Amino acid sequence: MSSIRTVGRSLSRLPAELPPELRGPDWVQANPILIQAHLDRALEMPTGGWYVVDGSREIGARPRSYTIAGRELVAWRVDGELRIAPDACPHMGARLSDGHVREGRLVCPWHGLELGNGKHGAWCPLESYDDGVLAWIRIPDDQGAPTARPIVSPRPDTFLDSVMRMEAACEPRDVIANRLDPWHGVYYHPHTFKRLRVIGLLDDRLVVRVVYGFSDRLGIEVDATFHCPDARTITMTIVDGEGTGSVVETHTTPLTDGRTAIIEATLATSERPGFRGALKAAGLIRPFILRSQRKLWVEDAAYAERTYELRQAARRERNSQ
Ligand code: FES
Ligand SMILES: [Fe+2]
Numbered sequence: 001m002s003s004i005r006t007v008g009r010s011l012s013r014l015p016a017e018l019p020p021e022l023r024g025p026d027w028v029q030a031n032p033i034l035i036q037a038h039l040d041r042a043l044e045m046p047t048g049g050w051y052v053v054d055g056s057r058e059i060g061a062r063p064r065s066y067t068i069a070g071r072e073l074v075a076w077r078v079d080g081e082l083r084i085a086p087d088a089c090p091h092m093g094a095r096l097s098d099g100h101v102r103e104g105r106l107v108c109p110w111h112g113l114e115l116g117n118g119k120h121g122a123w124c125p126l127e128s129y130d131d132g133v134l135a136w137i138r139i140p141d142d143q144g145a146p147t148a149r150p151i152v153s154p155r156p157d158t159f160l161d162s163v164m165r166m167e168a169a170c171e172p173r174d175v176i177a178n179r180l181d182p183w184h185g186v187y188y189h190p191h192t193f194k195r196l197r198v199i200g201l202l203d204d205r206l207v208v209r210v211v212y213g214f215s216d217r218l219g220i221e222v223d224a225t226f227h228c229p230d231a232r233t234i235t236m237t238i239v240d241g242e243g244t245g246s247v248v249e250t251h252t253t254p255l256t257d258g259r260t261a262i263i264e265a266t267l268a269t270s271e272r273p274g275f276r277g278a279l280k281a282a283g284l285i286r287p288f289i290l291r292s293q294r295k296l297w298v299e300d301a302a303y304a305e306r307t308y309e310l311r312q313a314a315r316r317e318r319n320s321q
Helices: 030-042 172-179 183-190 275-280 281-318
Strands: 003-006 048-056 064-068 072-079 083-085 098-100 105-107 128-131 133-138 162-167 193-203 205-213 218-230 233-241 247-256 261-266
Touching: 003 193, 003 205, 030 172, 048 064, 048 072, 048 247, 048 261, 064 247, 083 128, 083 133, 128 205, 162 281, 172 233, 172 247, 172 261, 172 281, 183 193, 183 205, 183 281, 193 218, 275 281
Parallel strands: 003 218
Antiparallel strands: 048 133, 064 072, 072 083, 098 105, 128 133, 162 261, 193 205, 205 218, 218 233, 233 247, 247 261
16 A cells, blocks of 8 residues: 555545455456446446537638547637537538637538538438537437536536547447456556546445555545436536546547547646636646656547447357357
């Protein structure tokens, strides 16, 4: 066990008696049957048909192409308002993301057809939503009835946000499963997690006590929960210690078969007086948050790709019998 010193608020003592499934070596606690049961429950959650496209800041007036759930889409803004539509021109199929916006209308690069907010033949903008941190699109799926707005877990009132997007060769479920296994933290990311203990295993959430290290000597200790507000998202919420109320939303968006975007929004908050200053310096702080998010996700994407690879191999094996 590391002799790291923690700064900030001390947490209460751990419960003297943890349930039997939270005792014993970490590799025993990381029970694949239990992780699978949590994953199965998460995958049944409704989504309202909403998919995260990207961080809000990434989409500007210039058209940008995205593939979401196998559909080629173009995203742009008119007077700051988000628009998302099929990326194929209704005339002869040119990529509209190669075009430009003129007086609020998307202009096709091949023959200049101008498209606005309404339908043109079979071409029609899709329902989209910008929650100020993330850009979303609604494509009805088989995860329950469409909802007017995305299903989002509670966010802090004031926060410093950063959004990381990364792609991995896996399915969304592999990314969620990775997050439902907190036991790997200290072994797989020793640079970041200095101590980690799962202290609660509820039906809909896991509770962990974790020490994030700033260095080998110094860290902060927090209690955090992991829960899935919908079938494609897992949210970590700090419930005690420094930054209580901060959330990390890990969203997974299927792109094509076996390819998934991991879009992670960190919404950090603090009651410390210096936090107002931090908000003013958000532009300077954000790259540091992004760097540590990315470092963890390079490793976790490899974990998710491995579980996908194993599942595919098992599927091939079954099909060949
Ligand atoms: S393909 Fe777009 S105007 Fe012809
Ligand atoms: Fe991890």
